Amino acid sequence: MKTFGAFAVLLALVASSASAQTASAVGDPRLSGAWEPMRGGPGAPPPTPPSPITLKAPYAAEWQARRAAQDEATKKGEPLATLGSECLPYGMPTMMAVANYPIEILQTPGQVTILTEVHSEVRRVFLDRPQLKAEDIPPGYYGRSIGKWEGNTLVIDSLGIDPKVAGYQSLPHSARLRITERISLASPDVLQDQITLDDPVVLEKPVTYTLAYRRLPKYEMVEFVCDNNREYTDDKGVVRMKVQEK
Amino acid sequence: MHSRRLSVSAGLLAVIASALPLGRPLLAHHSFAMFDSVNKATITGTVTRFEWTNPHVFIEMDVPAQNGETKHWSVELGSPSILQRSGWKFSDVKPGEKVTAIVNPLRDGRPGGMLYRLTLADGSMRGNGGPPPADPGGK
Numbered sequence: 355m356k357t358f359g360a361f362a363v364l365l366a367l368v369a370s371s372a373s374a375q376t377a378s379a380v381g382d383p384r385l386s387g388a389w390e391p392m393r394g395g396p397g398a399p400p401p402t403p404p405s406p407i408t409l410k411a412p413y414a415a416e417w418q419a420r421r422a423a424q425d426e427a428t429k430k431g432e433p434l435a436t437l438g439s440e441c442l443p444y445g446m447p448t449m450m451a452v453a454n455y456p457i458e459i460l461q462t463p464g465q466v467t468i469l470t471e472v473h474s475e476v477r478r479v480f481l482d483r484p485q486l487k488a489e490d491i492p493p494g495y496y497g498r499s500i501g502k503w504e505g506n507t508l509v510i511d512s513l514g515i516d517p518k519v520a521g522y523q524s525l526p527h528s529a530r531l532r533i534t535e536r537i538s539l540a541s542p543d544v545l546q547d548q549i550t551l552d553d554p555v556v557l558e559k560p561v562t563y564t565l566a567y568r569r570l571p572k573y574e575m576v577e578f579v580c581d582n583n584r585e586y587t588d589d590k591g592v593v594r595m596k597v598q599e600k
Numbered sequence: 601m602h603s604r605r606l607s608v609s610a611g612l613l614a615v616i617a618s619a620l621p622l623g624r625p626l627l628a629h630h631s632f633a634m635f636d637s638v639n640k641a642t643i644t645g646t647v648t649r650f651e652w653t654n655p656h657v658f659i660e661m662d663v664p665a666q667n668g669e670t671k672h673w674s675v676e677l678g679s680p681s682i683l684q685r686s687g688w689k690f691s692d693v694k695p696g697e698k699v700t701a702i703v704n705p706l707r708d709g710r711p712g713g714m715l716y717r718l719t720l721a722d723g724s725m726r727g728n729g730g731p732p733p734a735d736p737g738g739k
Contacts, residue, residue: 584676
C-alpha cells in the first residue's frame with residue numbers, strides 16, 4: 355500500500371510536470387483563432403501613432419520619388435502595378451493586415467502558424483530556437499521567424515525578407531531588414547501586433563507601428579486561389595481591367 | 601428638382617463616406633483609381649456569366665443600347681471572401697437573369713466598372729462588401 359502511495363505521488367508529479375511543459379509550449383491559447391484587422395470603429399484600441407520614418411540617403415529620395423510617381427499615376431486613374439495586382443504574395447509585413455481580410459493563428463507544440471485569407475499566405479513561427487544570421491537565410495516573402503513567449507506576449511523575430519517584397523508604406527528595405535513583433539491580447543476579443551522594422555542599411559532608426567484585430571468567433575476561413583486575375587499590367591506598368599468582349 | 605436631388609444625394613454620400621467606406625469596397629488586390637469615383641452609371645441587362653472567383657467576382661452582362669444593339673459590360677466586385685461576409689451567396693446571380701447594376705465606370709471609357717449596388721430580378725439588392733448603399737442619384 356505504501357509502495358502504491360509513493361507510485362501515485364510520482365505519477366502525479368510526472369503528470370503535473372508534463373502539463374506545465376505543455377502550457378509553456380502552447381503559450382497563450384487565447385491567441386488562437388481567426389482575427390479581422392480593425393481600422394478604428396467601436397471597440398478598437400486607441401490608435402498608436404506610428405513612429406516617424408527617416409531613411410538614409412539615397413533611399414529617402416528614391417522613396418519620395420516612388421511615392422510621388424504612385425500618387426501621380428493614381429490621380430490620373432492609371433494605378434501602377436504591385437505584387438498584389440499580379441496575384442503574388444504580399445509577404446511580410448504587409449500580409450499581416452490587408453484590407454479587412456482575416457488572419458488565423460494556430461498553435462501546436464513548438465510552432466505558431468499564421469495563415470492569411472487573402473492569397474492563402476502561410477507563416478511558420480518556430481518557438482524557442484536560435485535565429486540564424488541574415489546572410490544564412492535564403493531571401494523569401496516571409497523570412498525565417500523565431501518566436502518566444504514573454505508572459506502572454508508572443509515575440510517574433512523575422513529575418514531573411516527579400517528586398518523585392520513591398521514594405522510598410524512602400525518602404526524599400528535591404529536584405530538585413532529585421533522585423534520584431536509583439537503579439538498579445540489588448541482585451542479578450544482584441545488582438546494587437548506591435549511591429550518594429552529595423553534596417554541598418556535603409557532606416558536611420560527603427561519604425562514601429564501597431565495593428566489591431568477583432569476576434570471572429572467560429573469563423574471559417576475562406577479559400578482564396580487567385581486563378582481568375584483579370585487585372586493585367588500594360589507596357590507602361592499600369593494596372594488595367596480586362597473587359598470581356600462579346 | 602433635378603439639382604435638388606443631386607445635392608441631397610451628395611450630402612447623403614458625404615455622410616456615408618464619413619461613416620464607413622460602404623460604396624467603395626476595400627480593395628486589396630488593386631487600386632480603385634482605374635474607376636471613376638465620382639460619377640456612376642446605371643445599367644440594366646441580362647447576365648451572361650457570373651464568375652465567383654478570386655481575386656474578384658465578375659458579372660458579365662448584355663445591356664440593350666438605344667440603337668437596338670446590345671453592349672456587353674464586365675462588372676467587377678470584391679472577392680468571394682469579402683462578399684460572403686456581407687451576406688452574398690455564390691449562387692445569388694444566375695445566367696439569364698435580368699439585373700440592374702449601378703457601377704463606378706472605368707475611367708478609360710471601356711464598358712466595365714466596379715459594382716456599387718446590384719438589384720436582382722426579385723427586387724432584392726446587394727452591396728459590394730457592405731450593405732446595399734443608398735441610391736447615389738447617378739445617371
